[in-house]
Amino acid sequence: MQEENKKLSFIERMKQRAVSQQSYGGQAENSGANTENATCPNCGAGRAKQDGLTHCAYCGHPFITTTLTDGKYIKKSDNSNT
Amino acid sequence: MGLFNWGQSQEDKQEYEALKSELATLENRLDAFLAKLNERVDALLSGFIEEAPSVMAEDDRFGQAYYRFSSAMKGQAGSMREKLREVLEKQIEPVYSRYSDTLSAGSEGYSILHEWRHRCARKADEWEEQLQHRVDEATEQVERKDYEPVFAQMMNDYWQQCQLINCRQCGANLNIKQVYYYSAYVACSHCQTQNIFEPGTIARDIEHTARKLAEQRSKHFMDAHERRKREERSLYQQMHELQLTLSMEERVKRSGPKYEQLLSLESKRLQAESEAPELLDRYYRNIFDELTKLLPDLEEHHEKFFKSLQANYQRYESKRSTNL
Known part of the structure; x- marks a missing residue:
């Protein structure tokens, strides 16, 4: 390895190290646009916006017992407990 | 030899000549050292300009390898600057302080010594300034990029990806009409399921590229x-x-x-x-x-x-x- 390095110019060694060095936290990953959803642990249905934020809109299984307040994406009006 | 008639005797004249020749030798050595450093800077920057495009071509979208490469180049430039400072501190300044204590203020020897010190310091400062300028110029030359097509391509990719996004519950198209820069809830217009839309790495970069x-x-x-x-x-x-x-x-x-x-x-x-x-x-x-x-x-x-x-x-x- 050292003999190999001797043949390379210092710029080439710099380049080799820059390219081969592992990034902290691993390689950067590219991800495309996609969706996920939270499902009801009881029946597996997706969580619905209007009537399913606090309990399942399909089987009635309660998710949370807190009363919702206005946020950026979830509004007080989405509260399905009331 | 008295303090106020220094430079009058034969011995003083000899000492004066010795001082001049010592200062000239040191200054010549500094010039030769700066010329060597310049050769090294030439090799470093021309190599950087030559190799950077190939590093960029194989790099990930965040340019991490190029960042390491340019940091290495700047580190090399920094160590050259440190070497020059070390030469000033260990070879120029000690000579100055050795003579400045023995020469009487106002004498010709004293002013020669002062001018020599200023000249050496100015040469070092000018070299450093020049180095910084050249490093900045090389970096700018390598990083120069037209962001118009990059941005257009990003927006195009994003909208194309959005067309293929469907509801996880019923499979209907989510019909995404705006740029989301981070994960957001998007409700399906058909079954009202709250989908968690993850816009992907391109969308997270859009704002940054738009700024550039x-x-x-x-x-x-x-x-x-x-x-x-x-x-x-x-x-x-x-x-x-x-x-x-x-x-x-x-x-x-x-x-x-x-x-x-x-x-x-x-x-x-x-x-x-x-x-x-x-x-x-x-x-x-x-x-x-x-x-x-x-x-x-x-x-x-x-x-x-x-x-x-x-x-x-x-x-x-x-x-x-x-x-x-």
């Missing part, structure tokens, strides 16, 4: 601002030189051809001084106008950002007091 594109589109204002600032500085220097040539009469009476010339330079300088910050303001205003054109949904955020930036640079604005 807006800066690229506004660059002419920044260039004009810098030009105006340089003009102002040069006019100020011209005025200073002219002021030094004024006679006492012209100074007291505040009249005469040179004084008139001084006043005309001052009015040009004042104009440049008031136009420079206006151009900087137009540069930032234009950046945020362009950003709003590129990403209209972030208009409110852009305005807030502009106001905070403006408050920041206006705080450090200052004007010269010429007192004519």
Whole structure:
């Protein structure tokens, strides 16, 4: 390895190290646009916006017992407990 | 040898010649060292400019390998600067302090020593300045990129990806019509299921790239601002030189051809001084106008950002007091 390095110019060694060095936290990953959803642990249905934020809109299984307040994406009006 | 008649005896003359030759030898060695450093800088920067495109071509989208490569180049430049500082500290300064204690102030030897020290320090400073300038220039040359096609390609990719996004519950298209810069809830219009939309790495980069594109589109204002600032500085220097040539009469009476010339330079300088910050303001205003054109949904955020930036640079604005 050292003999190999001797043949390379210092710029080439710099380049080799820059390219081969592992990034902290691993390689950067590219991800495309996609969706996920939270499902009801009881029946597996997706969580619905209007009537399913606090309990399942399909089987009635309660998710949370807190009363919702206005946020950026979830509004007080989405509260399905009331 | 007394303190006040140094340089009179034969012995002193010999010492004086020895001092001159020692200083000249050291200065020649410094010149040779700077020439060697310059060769090394040439090799470093030409290699950097040559190799950087191939590093960039194989790099990930965040440019991590290029970042390491450019940091290595800057590190090499930094270590050359440190070597030069070490030479000044270990070879120039000790000679200066050794002689400055023995030579009487005001003697020819003393002034030669002082001039020699200043010359060496100036050579080192100029070399450092030149190095910084060359490193900046090489980095700019390598990183120069047209962001118009990059941004257009990103937006195109994003909208194409969005067309394929379906509801996880019923499979209907989510019909995404806006740019999401981070994960957000998107409700399906058919079954009302709350989908967690993850816009992907491209969308997370859109805002960042838009900023670079807006800066690229506004660059002419920044260039004009810098030009105006340089003009102002040069006019100020011209005025200073002219002021030094004024006679006492012209100074007291505040009249005469040179004084008139001084006043005309001052009015040009004042104009440049008031136009420079206006151009900087137009540069930032234009950046945020362009950003709003590129990403209209972030208009409110852009305005807030502009106001905070403006408050920041206006705080450090200052004007010269010429007192004519």
